[in-house]
Amino acid sequence: MTPTLRLFAALALLAGTAARALPPVPPDGPTGPPVCTDAATIKLSSSASEVTFPNARTLTWSLSAPVGCKGLSLELDSAAVPAIGSRTDRPPRTEQHALRLMWTGLGQRALLRTVRVTVVVRYPTRMSIDAGTARPVQALVGALDPSNLNPMQVIELCNVDLDLTGHANLMLTDNRSLVAAPGCERGARSLGPRIFVTDKRGPGRSLFLIRSDKVKIAGFRLEGPTAGIGDDDDNNVESAIRIWPFGTVMPTPITSIVVSNMEISKWSGIGVEVGDAGDGALPGRFSNQTVGAVRISGNYFHHNRHRGKEGYGVLVTGGGYALIERNVFEENRHAIAGGSWDGRGDFSGYTARENLVLPGGGLHCGFAGICWQTHQIDMHGDRGHFDSDWCCGRAGETLMIERNTLLYTGGYRTVVVNGQPTQVWSDGLAIKVRGNPIDKAVVAGNVFRHGSRDDAIAQNGALGIIGDNISNPIDVRPDNVFGADPMATLGQCDFAGDGRQDSFMASGVTWWARSPVTQQWRFLNAQPQKLAQLMFADVNGDGRCDVVLKPQAPATQPGFYSSGGMGAWTMIGANAP
Structure with a gap:
């Protein structure tokens, strides 16, 4: 190839490269960057920069762009939202929200601009997480986070089933309690809330x-x-x-x-x-x-x-x-x-x-x-x-x-x-x-x-x-007992007062009851009396079974009882009005 032909070929290659690098101008005028990048504005605000759980706050956002700017859209926290809008909810923990301005055109999608707002969530000293709590797992994780500077924190659970899959080493620092709320706890007839x-x-x-x-x-x-x-x-x-x-x-x-x-x-x-x-x-x-x-x-x-x-x-x-x-x-x-x-x-x-x-x-x-x-x-x-x-x-x-x-x-x-x-x-x-x-x-x-x-x-x-x-x-020590089988003979009585019979076991050192609902044994009392030494009756009239000490002489009236099988020995009639 002659020098002249090589020159024409090089110029042609440069021309082709330049043509490929410049996007074609749409027939209806400019629609994307850089005009809309400079002129379009987005705003994101919160009705409160700090809220106390479980109070609500409102996020408000908007997009303003010159006429003719097409292909613009908004995403709030990675979800598409309209150009103007608001959202009210109850944040479970401190959150940063991001509003992104996106442009789609010429076969591409580009992020033009991002604005952010942070909403700090504070927690009351005693807080509840129940079936009505929005995003309860995040509320629990947020309240346990070391960034929660409350000198004392009590988190009460009621009627929840929380999936904490993926979470690990959730730290409980000084003066922290994670407990079932009163009336919602694990008991004789209740399994209680669950975390799994x-x-x-x-x-x-x-x-x-x-x-x-x-x-x-x-x-x-x-x-x-x-x-x-x-x-x-x-x-x-x-x-x-x-x-x-x-x-x-x-x-x-x-x-x-x-x-x-x-x-x-x-x-x-x-x-x-x-x-x-x-x-x-x-x-x-x-x-x-x-x-x-x-x-x-x-x-x-x-x-x-x-x-x-x-x-x-x-x-x-x-x-x-x-x-x-x-x-x-x-x-x-x-x-x-x-x-x-x-x-x-x-x-x-x-x-x-x-x-x-x-x-x-x-x-x-x-x-x-x-x-x-x-x-x-x-x-x-x-x-x-x-x-x-x-x-x-x-x-x-x-x-x-x-x-x-x-x-x-x-x-x-x-x-x-x-x-x-x-x-x-x-x-x-x-x-x-x-x-x-x-x-x-x-x-x-x-x-x-x-x-x-x-x-x-x-x-x-x-x-x-x-x-x-x-x-x-x-x-x-010689006071250990071998060869015992306290489960061979069990008593039956209603220790919950709901008409259903619990199984009762007296091992010789402790008393236990098994619920017909949960099928779980629970501790009642540390007492040495065995089943043969005991009777059952509602002595104090509260609708629940009491454990009565059987008198040694058959014709003798019993003299002592344990309220619900959990109380100390009390003389029968001692608390009568």
């Missing part, structure tokens, strides 16, 4: 995280995602509540964290975990000198299971200490588990008192799918060997296991014999301490379904080749 998740999750992602003092969670259902037995080691060990306070340079004791009257189920990791301040100075903020600083009371822990990882109703670990009292445990791998220490010198412990452990649960599966029945009340050691982790060594600090009713003995499991599945009974322990406690382990006043101490209780020692190496044995 459907997503399985790994360790470190509990639903609620308590890191401060004076916190209460009470009165509702907390349901995890695993109805069956968890089997994924990494992504199926979810937990409901983790109590793990912030550390301090000069540790100040925790005074009151309460988890009570809850139904906590289907968490294949942990229902409630209690640990000490691993990021602070020793000895931490929990100890055996502050029994009741963490109180886990009157709850129903059930179907928290895993093949071989957690599957715990309650775990106390990392130097934590908790009072675990008057709960019902059913179908958990371990009802109560313990991690020996925090690795720095702070050892764990618990007082487990007046709980009811029902017969189900305890299944543990190990290598090659081999399964057996494990124990229900546990404390790990701090050492292990090749075929067992945390089997021995030092096992926590102080363990007080008192006046519990332990009906678990093991269960049937399926094994294959000559190619055929066969049901085989497998014994399981009630209590196992896997090492030597630093202070003591006391087992006193409990009622066991197991026939003997050896069947019910076991202990490992320190690692060693010769002997059991138990240097601090469990103190098993």
Whole structure:
């Protein structure tokens, strides 16, 4: 090609490129950028920059553009809206709203301009979330957010079913309560409000995280995602509540964290975990000198299971200490588990008192799918060997296991014999301490379904080749009862006053009632009388069943009763007008 031809070709290429770069001018005049970008204006305002939940506010917006500007539209929070309008609603939490000016034309869509407005939501000290609350999940999350600077916050739930799937580590700071509203709580004839998740999750992602003092969670259902037995080691060990306070340079004791009257189920990791301040100075903020600083009371822990990882109703670990009292445990791998220490010198412990452990649960599966029945009340050691982790060594600090009713003995499991599945009974322990406690382990006043101490209780020692190496044995007191079956004979009476009969169980240390509506056992009283020593009648005329102490002589009139089975012994007629 000659130089002249190459020059003409280059000019032609440049001309073609320029033609492609410039959009054609529409026949009816300019319709898009840049004329409309410069001339069009949008406005967004709120009737209030700050509102108190659950009050309303109104958003107002408008678009102004020169005549001939076509293809313009508005989006408010990513949803199309008309050129002029308003919207009134009740924001559940602090929100920023964005109004976007969009242009569509020439086969393209472009964002021209954005204006924003923020509406701050403040919360009353006591707030309700019920069936009429708009966006209740967001209201709950907003009220729990650390940006809520109220010195005290009470959130009451009533008649709600909240899906918190995707949320994790929702933090309850100082003086926070998340409870069922009075009259809406879990009870003899009511299951109570429900919070649930459907997503399985790994360790470190509990639903609620308590890191401060004076916190209460009470009165509702907390349901995890695993109805069956968890089997994924990494992504199926979810937990409901983790109590793990912030550390301090000069540790100040925790005074009151309460988890009570809850139904906590289907968490294949942990229902409630209690640990000490691993990021602070020793000895931490929990100890055996502050029994009741963490109180886990009157709850129903059930179907928290895993093949071989957690599957715990309650775990106390990392130097934590908790009072675990008057709960019902059913179908958990371990009802109560313990991690020996925090690795720095702070050892764990618990007082487990007046709980009811029902017969189900305890299944543990190990290598090659081999399964057996494990124990229900546990404390790990701090050492292990090749075929067992945390089997021995030092096992926590102080363990007080008192006046519990332990009906678990093991269960049937399926094994294959000559190619055929066969049901085989497998014994399981009630209590196992896997090492030597630093202070003591006391087992006193409990009622066991197991026939003997050896069947019910076991202990490992320190690692060693010769002997059991138990240097601090469990103190098993003579007031424990073995071979008892308080469920063999139950009483029947209407403790709710609605004409329906509750089942009544007197274990020898505690009284319990099972609702015909919820089918759940609930604690009534800590009394030693058994069913044969009791009668039932409405002594005080309140329409509810009372428990009456049967007189020793048949012809003698009864003299004492317990109101609703929950009150102290009162002389009959003492309060009559």
